[in-house]
Amino acid sequence: MNELVLRRQELVENPTARVPVCLCLDTSGSMAGPPIEQLNRGLQEFYAAIKADDIARYSAEIAIVTFGGTASQVTDFCSIDRQAVHGLAADGGTPMGEAVDIALQLLEQRKKEYKDAGVDYFQPWLILMTDGQPTSPWEPVADRTAKLADAKKLSVFAIGVGDGADLTVLAKFSPRRSPVRLDGLKFGAFFEWLSRSVTAVSNSTPGQEVPLPPPTGWTTV
Amino acid sequence: MPPPFQIPFGPDLRVFVDTSALMEPGADRSFETLAPELKRHGLKAIVPQRVIDELKKMTGSRGALAAKGLRILERLRQEGLLDIKGETDDGYVDNLFQAVFVRFRLKYSLLLITQDGALAQDVLSLNDANAVQRIRGIFAARVAGGGLQGWTSGEADRARPVRAPGQSGTAPVPAAIPSHHLVTQSAALEIVKTVPGLGDQVSDAAGRVHRLAKLLGTGGEGSAFLTDTGMVCKIYRADRLFRTRLEKLELMARNPVGHRAICWPTSVVRRSEGRVGYLMSAARGRELQKSVFVKPLLVQHFPSWRKVNLVQLAISVLEPIAQLNSRGILLGDINPRNILVASDSEIYLVDTDSYQFMGHPCTVGMPPFLAPDLYGKQLDAMLRTPEHEAFAVSTLVFMLMLPGKPPYSHQGGEDPAKNVKAGKFPYAVGDRKGKAVPEGPWRFQWSHLPRYMKEELDGVFTDGKPLGAAAWLDILVRYRNDLARGNVSNELFPTALKELNQAQTLKAGGRWVPCTACGKEFGLFEPHPQPLCNACKAKRVAEKAARELAAAPQPARARSALPSAPTRATPPRAAAPRAAPQRPAPPPPPAPPAPVDPLTAVIKWIASLFG
Numbered sequence: 124m125n126e127l128v129l130r131r132q133e134l135v136e137n138p139t140a141r142v143p144v145c146l147c148l149d150t151s152g153s154m155a156g157p158p159i160e161q162l163n164r165g166l167q168e169f170y171a172a173i174k175a176d177d178i179a180r181y182s183a184e185i186a187i188v189t190f191g192g193t194a195s196q197v198t199d200f201c202s203i204d205r206q207a208v209h210g211l212a213a214d215g216g217t218p219m220g221e222a223v224d225i226a227l228q229l230l231e232q233r234k235k236e237y238k239d240a241g242v243d244y245f246q247p248w249l250i251l252m253t254d255g256q257p258t259s260p261w262e263p264v265a266d267r268t269a270k271l272a273d274a275k276k277l278s279v280f281a282i283g284v285g286d287g288a289d290l291t292v293l294a295k296f297s298p299r300r301s302p303v304r305l306d307g308l309k310f311g312a313f314f315e316w317l318s319r320s321v322t323a324v325s326n327s328t329p330g331q332e333v334p335l336p337p338p339t340g341w342t343t344v
Numbered sequence: 345m346p347p348p349f350q351i352p353f354g355p356d357l358r359v360f361v362d363t364s365a366l367m368e369p370g371a372d373r374s375f376e377t378l379a380p381e382l383k384r385h386g387l388k389a390i391v392p393q394r395v396i397d398e399l400k401k402m403t404g405s406r407g408a409l410a411a412k413g414l415r416i417l418e419r420l421r422q423e424g425l426l427d428i429k430g431e432t433d434d435g436y437v438d439n440l441f442q443a444v445f446v447r448f449r450l451k452y453s454l455l456l457i458t459q460d461g462a463l464a465q466d467v468l469s470l471n472d473a474n475a476v477q478r479i480r481g482i483f484a485a486r487v488a489g490g491g492l493q494g495w496t497s498g499e500a501d502r503a504r505p506v507r508a509p510g511q512s513g514t515a516p517v518p519a520a521i522p523s524h525h526l527v528t529q530s531a532a533l534e535i536v537k538t539v540p541g542l543g544d545q546v547s548d549a550a551g552r553v554h555r556l557a558k559l560l561g562t563g564g565e566g567s568a569f570l571t572d573t574g575m576v577c578k579i580y581r582a583d584r585l586f587r588t589r590l591e592k593l594e595l596m597a598r599n600p601v602g603h604r605a606i607c608w609p610t611s612v613v614r615r616s617e618g619r620v621g622y623l624m625s626a627a628r629g630r631e632l633q634k635s636v637f638v639k640p641l642l643v644q645h646f647p648s649w650r651k652v653n654l655v656q657l658a659i660s661v662l663e664p665i666a667q668l669n670s671r672g673i674l675l676g677d678i679n680p681r682n683i684l685v686a687s688d689s690e691i692y693l694v695d696t697d698s699y700q701f702m703g704h705p706c707t708v709g710m711p712p713f714l715a716p717d718l719y720g721k722q723l724d725a726m727l728r729t730p731e732h733e734a735f736a737v738s739t740l741v742f743m744l745m746l747p748g749k750p751p752y753s754h755q756g757g758e759d760p761a762k763n764v765k766a767g768k769f770p771y772a773v774g775d776r777k778g779k780a781v782p783e784g785p786w787r788f789q790w791s792h793l794p795r796y797m798k799e800e801l802d803g804v805f806t807d808g809k810p811l812g813a814a815a816w817l818d819i820l821v822r823y824r825n826d827l828a829r830g831n832v833s834n835e836l837f838p839t840a841l842k843e844l845n846q847a848q849t850l851k852a853g854g855r856w857v858p859c860t861a862c863g864k865e866f867g868l869f870e871p872h873p874q875p876l877c878n879a880c881k882a883k884r885v886a887e888k889a890a891r892e893l894a895a896a897p898q899p900a901r902a903r904s905a906l907p908s909a910p911t912r913a914t915p916p917r918a919a920a921p922r923a924a925p926q927r928p929a930p931p932p933p934p935a936p937p938a939p940v941d942p943l944t945a946v947i948k949w950i951a952s953l954f955g
Binding site: 135136137138139142176178181239240242243244245246259323325326327329332336 | 375392489564634637639641679681693707708709712714723745746747748749750753755756757758759760763770780781782783784785786
């Protein structure tokens with residue numbers, strides 16, 4: 124069947140409230156070698172974990188934007204079952220600002236699709252991962268992101284990879300939740316935590332803090 | 345010797361007979377005496393099909409008594425005095441009479457003939473369960489001395505026997521829990537060095553030792569284990585061992601509800617230094633959310649289900665809830681993750697430690713089941729009301745009828761909590777048209793519900809008058825009967841609106857006119873210069889939607905609006921050559937010739953939804 128039709132059909136026929144998650148991932152040249160390999164493996168495991176959980180499978184929706192040389196959308200939101208995971212390659216500079224800008228657009232667009240169709244959704248999540256410093260202007264986008272987070276219209280999780288990651292920059296994107304540094308290259312542990320956290324959202328009492336699992340196993344303390 | 349039992353005859357009396365009464369030596373004489381009286385008052389003896397099944401299954405010395413019981417029934421049948429109700433597999437043997445009595449106690453006066461003192465006590469206790477409405481009168485009697493003798497509350501209690509497994513009746517149930525003042529919940533924790541884990545031993549209140557043999561799952565509060573004694577044991581995380589909750593669990597364990605479907609705490613467990621969790625009976629099945637509330641999972645796990653199975657499931661879920669509610673116990677956090685479904689007539693209520701019980705509040709709850717006035721409230725500092733419970737129950741009923749779809753989902757909606765607070769119920773009822781009805785199959789499923797279901801649901805979600813579990817049971821049983829008789833559609837996933845025939849249309853005040861596009865005759869309810877039948881109307885809508893879809897910007901082409909954003913002309917490189925074939929198409933695509941014209945496909949799909 125036509126992609127457009129299929130996408131629409133799976134949107135309206137699934138009654139589950141969605142949690143749109145946009146992964147905004149650094150694929151710049153400095154990620155080459157073990158980091159990008161571990162990131163790719165972590166992504167594979169992330170998809171596998173979500174597909175294996177009957178709650179996450181029908182509530183989580185994932186889009187991926189990468190920034191390495193250029194900012195670019197790798198996958199758009201659709202049913203997890205139909206999403207293929209692509210191997211990412213590391214190359215070029217770190218246009219983080221542009222990437223987050225694309226991510227915000229994608230999330231905004233998806234929210235509009237939910238609204239128009241009458242599909243319930245939770246506020247979207249933005250996962251921002253970088254191992255360095257932005258190589259192009261990023262402040263205006265950081266401001267917009269921070270405002271959305273402050274208004275509780277977006278949950279931001281900012282993660283630094285390696286010692287070169289500038290957590291002060293990441294903090295500008297994530298005012299409500301301090302950025303954390305990944306412990307070594309434990310992408311797998313992080314994505315495992317993320318897949319469990321997505322499920323927790325749809326199972327939480329309003330007004331109470333979402334009981335996310337403790338971020339043990341992948342953060343440096 | 346107490347005086348013989350005076351049957352409270354009247355047109356509203358319903359007489360039920362239990363297995364034990366039919367098997368009592370001398371029962372034949374008692375029923376011979378009873379028969380002419382039943383006849384004189386135009387009554388019948390109501391016997392559940394399952395009682396007959398039970399009698400037929402008995403062997404040995406009990407088999408001889410059972411055979412006599414069956415002969416009694418045969419004589420009643422020949423005289424037209426027997427009414428067999430239910431089916432072989434409906435609901436729980438253990439709680440059948442209780443369930444029936446809870447449901448009908450407002451409508452009829454009810455008499456149960458049974459030798460089982462515990463069962464008698466259980467149904468008699470429904471007389472004083474602090475019900476909001478007046479109960480017509482519940483009576484219990486036993487076969488004795490060629491006639492009947494009445495059970496009285498206290499006597500039945502004293503006579504409480506240990507019942508043989510598999511025999512109908514109910515386990516002991518306490519009378520109504522009196523209303524309580526809020527028990528303030530404190531953050532004080534039970535102090536333990538470590539909480540037990542897999543392989544460790546815990547002991548229950550009676551000192552019996554249980555080993556945690558298998559991990560069943562871990563949640564936000566702790567872990568559940570299967571024990572070597574065949575029970576389930578929940579062990580709390582050290583930072584969730586609230587003393588007030590452990591006290592509530594001890595209270596619950598001392599007041600069993602005796603319903604197989606309710607995984608009630610049977611004992612708090614401790615290690616040497618303190619209390620760490622509680623024991624409950626084991627359950628089976630899959631979470632409602634993971635088995636029924638998403639179409640692919642429903643089709644996967646219950647491929648043969650039709651609408652009637654959903655209605656039966658709703659009845660099976662609401663029965664134990666109605667019984668708890670009738671005793672003043674509120675579930676509070678009703679949701680599709682703590683109801684396990686093994687079949688449409690075997691369900692289990694789990695996570696009972698969160699129930700509101702004897703003044704201990706239920707501190708959690710989730711949209712869309714949480715009533716609108718509860719958002720922003722401190723749930724641990726208040727007691728829920730029966731209305732809050734009724735809202736959750738009504739929402740559950742809606743989401744069983746339109747599997748998984750929350751009642752307040754609507755076009756323009758947002759997150760589940762905001763939708764409940766906005767309170768816009770979008771579906772059409774009677775003359776009122778639907779407004780902002782969610783896209784997809786939901787309107788069809790709604791349209792196929794019988795009118796009385798729609799009106800009751802609309803009363804809940806538009807007029808704000810939620811119905812409790814007992815009231816819903818009446819309505820659902822009526823729906824089940826209508827389905828059994830073929831009066832209403834049994835389609836699980838209808839793909840078109842319900843069509844009325846000519847007679848129905850005229851009766852409902854419509855006109856029977858030809859469609860101006862295809863000529864087929866159909867029911868028209870509002871004057872229209874160019875009347876179109878559903879199919880043709882749907883086609884027009886589909887064509888319009890398809891035009892809009894085709895004109896809308898392709899969502900897969902989002903680009904950064906930042907002026908400095910360089911545009912990548914080539915697709916992202918694959919990390920390894922073998923991943924290359926899976927690479928996504930470069931955005932924006934120089935549209936390759938599509939195998940199917942998208943517009944045609946969209947029209948086809950939307951038209952298929954309208955039939």
